[in-house]
Amino acid sequence: MATEKKSVKAINFNLGKQELDLLTRLCNGVAVSGDEQEVRQIVLEEVKGLADEVTTDALGNVLVTKRGTAPNRLRVMLSGHMDEVGVMVVKDSEDGTYEFRIVGGIDPRQLVGKPVQIGRDHKPGVIGAKAIHMTTPEERKVAIPVEQLRIDLGPGAKVAIGDRGTFATKLAVLGPSLRSKALDDRLGVFNLIQLLKHAPANVDLFLAFTVQEELGLRGAKVAAFSFDPQIGIALDSTPANDLPAFDADEENARYNTHLGAGPAIYLMDGATIGDRRLVNWLSESADAAGIPWQYRQPGTGGTDAGAIHKTRAGVPSVSISVPQRYLHSAAGIVRKQDLINTFKLIHTALSRLDPSILNS
């Protein structure tokens, strides 16, 4: 039996100058979990005049409502988290160097020898390491624990205890790719803003620009309670471990996602079992519009959907991610086309979303 497939035309969307400018501002902003002010400001500016309601809640989430115009609209919450992983200054050594701790998850091996930026005014600093001349071969085999590292801002420099910072990487366009420190999850934030600019008329959009995702989905929890949606969708970024296996004859069975293969739809991660109705709706939408897509391999980790689906009496939820290499390091790499296709998929799927999906 052949299944009838209606062909749908996806929105015409590309990364023009305006879009790249916005991405650059979003990605170069510093918004470590717990202090997302810089990105919040950009978001508030961008959504101004486009939404029915905009509020900032008790945790600092930006909650944006945009109602559709067609009858029988579903209440759909989409979340993209504003926060990123980084560091927090915890102790002043009184000589321009500071003890610090990691906020969220960063492999301590990624820290050494990197430039950083600290505080709201992006004070430049570095994380140094002892000269190789003064180390023993044994020492060089062991990762330096974060407790022994210091951020050096130069003699006399002052920041406040509790100030946060990130790697000082600027967004770069590398041929078909983008490279930045904060693609996780400014790409989600970017897509939410684009969605507001190209809002489908058949749904009520509840856009949550969330905080503290990297600290345990804390922003999304309260945002979902406030919105009380019928469907939840988290827009995030997920690792692409699609590098070749060291032993070339071994098949890489744990790639998570592949760069360039399109948006990654979640079946299950450590925090959520994706609602199969929504998983199928997304993949069918992509197929109908000829948008490439992939499953994100079921595994651990979590997105805002983990908090959203357990809200109140329950919210059917799913996640979509842009595949990214080298998350939570000085810079990750994504394919521009994956980002474009992720937006096209969300837009296409929402445009053909029908309330009957919840009755199946």
Added chain:
Amino acid sequence: MSVELVPHIKELLAAAGLSGNEAPVREILEKTWKPISDELITTNGGSFIAVQHGTGETPRPKVLIAAHMDAIGLMVTTIEEGFLHFTQVGGVDPRILPGQMVNVHGTAQGSDKAQDIPAMVVMPPVHLLPADAPTGVLGLNHLLIDTGLLPKEVEKLVRVGDFVNFAQEPMELAGETICGHTLDNRSSVAALTVCLDILSRRKHLWDVYGDATSQEEVFGPGSITDPVLVRPDLAIVIDVTFSKGPGGNGYRTCEIGKGITITAGPQDHPYLVKKLSKLAEALDIPCSIEAAPAPGGTDAYSIQTAESGIPTVEIGLPLRYMHTPVELVSIKDIRRAGRLMAEFIDSLPADFMNEVIWE
């Protein structure tokens, strides 16, 4: 002040009140708080709340002050030849247990006829332990509790699931300090009493909910469910924090008796941190900022994310030797914390929430 602080602290420390069985603490608080509150609530989660009505126009904004009242301790898991096997309630370092005096809250005759049985934690001789038992520190699973009673007496009095609390008497030490078990977090409960006591003589505009929360040391139903019951506009959480002392000098520690802390981390609304710090300075209350990179550690974890979210701020009382039966706190710091909270609440204008913004 109408409540005498030191006897109040000592009375709180003498009560058992392990996580999940806080009734003995509720009884003390009912007696102490009744004269200084308008209403008292025992919640379904086991917390105990004193309500003080404000003088502002209704509907009045509400502030929740949370100080957990539960204690860590032990619980009977198996009874064998009159000896009790046990597990922990909250985080107990097994190294402090051998030779520790405890009370077993025996309920085999029914909870209404419970009996406190003095007992001690003992270390069985090595040849009686299984071959795979560690040779150094014994874990909880290899230690036993001996009541000194005959096995059939024990069977009559004790049942599986009975709570066991530390029996160490509180002591006053030099430098206006107090020492004993469960200063985490009864010292904060005492600070809450100080705060309620001061506020009972003030004409504050806001409604005040002083909440001695349940089970912070374990699963936290108090901090998860109380904010849903109270629906406060903002919340202050007071708990103990680490003090410098033997074996503890990291960035998270501060000096005992040299003032309280205000936490700056993801659980703390930056505006409230700023406001409270400025007030402490104006009142000459010594106070330092404690940096918190990650959430967790106090009731603020759940209170901040209850329902649509609540602006929350955390105050810390420096304490030495946390989770041992000889915790040590400065009495001065308890008074300082109580006073700072009271002055803060008394200073709140009716429309204060308009000020609480992200900047």
Added chain:
Amino acid sequence: MKTEKTQKNDDLMSLIQTLVETPGPSGQEHRIRETIKEMVTGLADEIRTDALGNLLCRMGSKQANGKRIMVSAHIDEIGLMVIHVDDNGFARFIPVGGINPLTCLGGRVIFMNGARGVIGAERLEPNTMPKLENLFIDTGATSAADCPVKIGDVCGFDRPMLDLGKRISAKSMDDRIAAVIAIMAMRELAALPAAKRGPNEVWFVFSTQEEVGIRGATTAAYGVDPELGFAIDVTLTGDTPRAYKRPMALGKGACIKVRDSSFIADTRVVDWMINEAKSLGIPYQMEVLDAGGTDGRAIQMTRAGVPAGCISLACRYVHSPSEMVDKDDLNACIKLTAGLVSKEVKL
């Protein structure tokens, strides 16, 4: 001719067999939910399915002296999800819920689409413990192309129930045996004359996604908004050779939970259960569980807080494909559950 007692035993065994042998790992509870829904239609006054797939069944309406009581038994089971099918048709997987690699070796699985397979392992050095990532499912396929399963497909363990006389062994006793207890208690309640069913509004919840973190009961409890509640689940025992020290044992009656590693039962609820067991002459034992959580947590933590507890059935070899329970314990749990909800409750 069968005696009434044998007939009753046969009916119970067939109910258990149906429930334990219907596949339904976390997130894939549709089939087991429909099976149970059919069984309880006619017993409940109202039945609904919520956003996370929980089956909510109401019996009775709340009277002036009554309470709204939630009784939760989870219907999901542990299972496996395919993450990759390699070129030769072997399916790699991740666990759905807590899976011990040791109990996987040589195991058989059944997929929701009916496909079957066996679990194999990569080469193992002697005396090493396999990890789940060293295991794979062999469906008999010869290549990825002819493999009957693909990424995202879910399977449960495949093993028939074994009636051992006084005891029964099966996979997924955790927690289908609790669904049996709930269904039997519903039947007992329905068999009572209306005047004897008590003043309570009782919500029997067949919850989902417990094995992945008590998710279904969390939203079910919010939806039911109970004033009192308890979970029914299995608990570990200490009655096998060189076991961990645990007081729970097969054949010693219904377990009344004091705590597990997800919550501490409300002491008033514990007393309520003990008193009811005593007054009905039901054998019971006290339970302190050092590992594992239950739906009781979700009930306790919902909204402004709910007094909550848990009745457990002692079960050996939990999370293996051969879990074992005792029939007398089972009956004690059924009687206790029915007794508790059919009377006025004063905590």
